Amino acid sequence: MHALKGHGTENDFVIVPDLDGALELSPAAVRAICDRHAGIGADGVLRVVRSENDPESKEFAGQAEFFMDYRNADGSLAEMCGNGVRVFLRYLQRSSLVDEEAAVATRGGIVQARLRADGDISVRMGVPEVLADRPVVTAAHDEPRLALSALTIPNPHVVVAVDDVATLDALDLTVAPQVEPALPHGQNIEFVTPVDHRHLRMRVFERGVGETRSCGTGICAAAVAVAGLNGVGPDGEPWRVDVPGGTCQVTWFPDGTVELTGPAVIVAELDLEESLLAAR
Amino acid sequence: MHALKGHGTENDFVIVPDLDGALELSPAAVRAICDRHAGIGADGVLRVVRSENDPESKEFAGQAEFFMDYRNADGSLAEMCGNGVRVFLRYLQRSSLVDEEAAVATRGGIVQARLRADGDISVRMGVPEVLADRPVVTAAHDEPRLALSALTIPNPHVVVAVDDVATLDALDLTVAPQVEPALPHGQNIEFVTPVDHRHLRMRVFERGVGETRSCGTGICAAAVAVAGLNGVGPDGEPWRVDVPGGTCQVTWFPDGTVELTGPAVIVAELDLEESLLAAR
Numbered sequence: 001m002h003a004l005k006g007h008g009t010e011n012d013f014v015i016v017p018d019l020d021g022a023l024e025l026s027p028a029a030v031r032a033i034c035d036r037h038a039g040i041g042a043d044g045v046l047r048v049v050r051s052e053n054d055p056e057s058k059e060f061a062g063q064a065e066f067f068m069d070y071r072n073a074d075g076s077l078a079e080m081c082g083n084g085v086r087v088f089l090r091y092l093q094r095s096s097l098v099d100e101e102a103a104v105a106t107r108g109g110i111v112q113a114r115l116r117a118d119g120d121i122s123v124r125m126g127v128p129e130v131l132a133d134r135p136v137v138t139a140a141h142d143e144p145r146l147a148l149s150a151l152t153i154p155n156p157h158v159v160v161a162v163d164d165v166a167t168l169d170a171l172d173l174t175v176a177p178q179v180e181p182a183l184p185h186g187q188n189i190e191f192v193t194p195v196d197h198r199h200l201r202m203r204v205f206e207r208g209v210g211e212t213r214s215c216g217t218g219i220c221a222a223a224v225a226v227a228g229l230n231g232v233g234p235d236g237e238p239w240r241v242d243v244p245g246g247t248c249q250v251t252w253f254p255d256g257t258v259e260l261t262g263p264a265v266i267v268a269e270l271d272l273e274e275s276l277l278a279a280r
Numbered sequence: 281m282h283a284l285k286g287h288g289t290e291n292d293f294v295i296v297p298d299l300d301g302a303l304e305l306s307p308a309a310v311r312a313i314c315d316r317h318a319g320i321g322a323d324g325v326l327r328v329v330r331s332e333n334d335p336e337s338k339e340f341a342g343q344a345e346f347f348m349d350y351r352n353a354d355g356s357l358a359e360m361c362g363n364g365v366r367v368f369l370r371y372l373q374r375s376s377l378v379d380e381e382a383a384v385a386t387r388g389g390i391v392q393a394r395l396r397a398d399g400d401i402s403v404r405m406g407v408p409e410v411l412a413d414r415p416v417v418t419a420a421h422d423e424p425r426l427a428l429s430a431l432t433i434p435n436p437h438v439v440v441a442v443d444d445v446a447t448l449d450a451l452d453l454t455v456a457p458q459v460e461p462a463l464p465h466g467q468n469i470e471f472v473t474p475v476d477h478r479h480l481r482m483r484v485f486e487r488g489v490g491e492t493r494s495c496g497t498g499i500c501a502a503a504v505a506v507a508g509l510n511g512v513g514p515d516g517e518p519w520r521v522d523v524p525g526g527t528c529q530v531t532w533f534p535d536g537t538v539e540l541t542g543p544a545v546i547v548a549e550l551d552l553e554e555s556l557l558a559a560r
Contacts, residue, residue: 005320007317007318012316012318036292037287037290037291038292038545040320040321040547041316213317245318265318266553267320267552267556268283268320268553268556270548270551273546275545276547276548
């Protein structure tokens with residue numbers, strides 16, 4: 001089976017082209033592919049299918065030619081992934097399936113992705129919804145902190161400000177921070193601190209995973225929360241956000257939508273052995 | 281650049297064919313390939329070169345046609361890797377470069393590898409050297425234990441017996457156990473417990489790495505140490521050793537040599553992008 005490996009700020013994926021929707025990609029096969037020692041290793045699988053050829057995306061075929069069927073490394077279905085959409089567009093362009101932009105159908109709705117002059121890729125997401133209540137977050141061996149914001153974009157995030165880079169770097173994120181009260185479906189937790197004017201540094205603890213190198217929607221959530229704190233709001237100007245896996249830009253537009261911009265890299269083409277895909 | 285990914289009991293490798301010895305494989309390129317998020321991800325790289333075509337192995341060309349140039353994930357040179365040799369032979373056979381067996385030159389000497397009827401691969405290593413002094417090993421939050429044996433095979437190992445499987449599974453190996461006195465060049469530490477007649481279960485903490493899924497020479501060290509404890513010695517009969525990544529067999533022959541037998545799996549063929557190999 002032909003596939004590729006790529007990453008966006010070190011959030012990494014195996015891309016499985018299946019334009020005709022002919023492939024049976026079982027949860028067991030996804031787990032086998034994503035296993036970092038017995039398989040290829042990735043945070044998830046991006047199956048690339050023409051929207052008209054998949055029952056889940058058929059109704060969106062008129063608006064978005066391709067459907068990003070995103071699976072988590074544990075085999076479960078996922079809604080959306082900001083870093084994943086960039087890698088998805090990179091694949092479409094590399095394969096001459098699209099020119100410089102594309103609408104991409106995802107389980108979290110249709111998003112617009114486009115190539116920028118510098119080679120980075122921008123993904124226009126929806127409008128974040130800020131929740132009324134802000135929980136208290138306590139990292140291991142750390143003091144309780146009232147969150148800056150709790151918001152969905154569309155997955156749930158809690159953003160926490162810390163004083164400086166030294167405090168951020170010293171946080172113990174090897175265990176899940178406590179969130180009181182937790183959001184109904186759990187949350188990703190972003191710890192963020194200012195570095196410079198409109199320039200943030202962030203670490204993220206993803207629900208069900210642990211600390212990761214990057215989280216696209218979490219980067220957007222952090223910029224939106226800090227913009228709100230600074231009273232600048234959705235002004236259409238970029239924020240820079242550094243994460244352990246690299247750097248992204250976030251622009252919050254006056255219409256409320258948020259755009260994530262960052263790198264997307266293909267590192268290899270793969271031919272997977274049949275034995276890897278046999279369910280186990 | 282063409283490559284493959286494979287593993288032996290989940291000790292995983294990127295195999296880089298370079299029969300003519302024409303490739304410049306820098307430490308930075310090895311690190312980039314082995315990076316589990318920004319690259320392919322592996323415990324190390326196995327470069328496959330004809331012994332006559334590499335300055336390091338030229339003198340062994342008459343005894344071993346192929347040289348396994350093994351690099352650790354951090355880019356450093358490594359001597360030998362029992363699990364790696366199995367995957368190396370699997371590659372040679374798959375590529376019709378050898379029939380069912382081969383002498384393989386490594387930085388730790390020449391080893392003999394051969395395919396078995398059941399598909400597993402056996403690697404005949406050298407004679408282990410038992411050291412005079414046995415250190416005391418203390419895992420985190422655990423009681424001090426006098427080691428069963430300290431030995432080189434040829435890399436240094438300290439083998440520690442624990443009472444039962446429950447005790448073994450409960451060990452905290454997220455931090456390095458203390459070894460007093462430590463061996464001059466450090467050591468891998470194997471914790472081992474009996475499961476049944478000539479059947480052991482083992483966990484390993486590798487120097488400079490941490491707990492791993494498997495360690496080929498460590499599996500041999502554990503079997504030799506327990507054989508010595510049981511007074512059976514080098515009798516040419518197999519021991520079974522279960523590790524987190526799978527199962528191997530070890531045979532300690534009357535001539536003192538040790539043979540490791542286990543699975544070797546190729547999971548994919550790879551075409552690496554040039555950008556991944558550019559030194560960073």
